[in-house]
Amino acid sequence: MSDVDTRHDEAGADEPPERTPHRVRRALLVIAPFWGLGSFFAAWELYVRLADVRPLTLPLPSSILRHIIENPGFYWEHGLVTVQEAFWGFWLAFFAAVLVATAMAHSRFVERATLPVIVLTQSTPVAVLVPVFVLWFGFSPWPKILTAALFAWIPFVANALTGLRSIDEDTHELLRSVNASRWEVYWRLRVPQSLPYLFSAARICIGLALVGAVIGEFFNSSEGLGNTARVAQSRLLVDQLWGSVFVLAFIGVVFVLVLIAVERRVLRWHSSQDLI
């Protein structure tokens, strides 16, 4: 009887495999980034302790962390300022880029007229414009927001243009065969098609907008993490200097993670999301 059962089992057991055969491997993959970060800081800590490096050259990561934990209000307040500047700069750059790229994608003339200006902004080290912004807007958030926007602008406009342009010809012809308007082609085809390009630009631009905001604060500011770092440098407050760096890095990471989460939902259809 048991003989027959086994054979029946073999014949009938053509079912999908269990979903969790690699539980351990998957857990390891989740842990890996934390393990990597932990090792990095452990190595740093060990090196500073063993080689007896002067704190002024390189402080202990543990003492930097302690400084942050002991002054949460300080870092929160200044971090919030920088985040706001970077945030508005980021969206300003995004909307300006999409607007310009839309005009360029629809008209050869606009494209040829605009391209030299874009190349100009691309090849100018835009940081030299910060004093100009300060001259214009003085002691307000605007010089910082504009600098952040200027830094984020180039990847956004380049990728938006590529994305809006690179539509599938067959699909375009299909839409034209039912007499779809330019507007319909734009919303139904060009915009969705450009999302993967915009997301990959956004990943870079989060970092760039933060850099822009901080550089703006170096030049003229009484607040923000760029300011706390500059003040710390002039007064040799090593822990505060490095604390500002750590908090900035943390902010960047958090925003990129949020972006990745959004991207994974929005771009479920795209092949870039298959391997994750």
Added chain:
Amino acid sequence: MTNRTNGAPVAESTKGIRFDAVSKWFRRKDQAVHALSRVSLDIAEGEFVSLIGPSGCGKSTLLRLTGGLLLPDRGTISVRGEAPAEARRLKHYSFIPQQPALLPWRTVRQNVSMLGQLNRRAGVAGISAEAQLELLEHIGLGAFVDSLPKELSGGMQQRVSIARAFALGAPLMLMDEPFSALDEITRADMRYLLLDLWGQAGCTVVFVTHSIPEAVVLSDRVVVLGARPGRIIEVIDVDIPRPRHEDVEDSDAYHEVVARVRAALKEGSAPR
């Protein structure tokens, strides 16, 4: 023959498609490619016509002219009594391109419904959402209506593309080598699926292909084109009764028409 000057409007009573001495050139730098030369052809309403010919003979060009996506340089085209561009405005066309051309961010169901949504805004309704689901069910995609295109095989994607075209319920269907990217077996199945759907819809079809068997099995008439310049060599009637099933490919009538098409193709490629 009345002496029509180029571009003059033609009074038409026909519900089908009429090509009258249509010529088309493409200019590349200083050189002009003569893509089509004096093509004249009448296609009746509800007829299934295949265009067959060597690569570069202007089949796709003729199809684009029919759909109003290109304008002829000489001659006139009338579609249900209108110029092609006007027919397009009236949403008379369904188009099946060579690639499935599905929108990867839309599910199967959303892909099938999209063109209909665009048409509905212009006041032209296609088949209802339930009928669309039934159609997908009928062509064997019932279990995949909420799948994304990337989760389907190539043959399944092309079936979605066909369903999308029939969902419009348009009176004219233009197909540019819709099965050329498929393997031989899937391709053979697809012919009969297409015949089945066409039998129910009753639209006029212009079907571009490279495959003689495909053209003969599907069509009422096969238009054989020659290259350089693109022109009509011969229009061959296919006298095989409908409905047609796989067994027509074993019949004598089928083999006879295949032989005639092959001979016409050879004639067209012979140096003049």
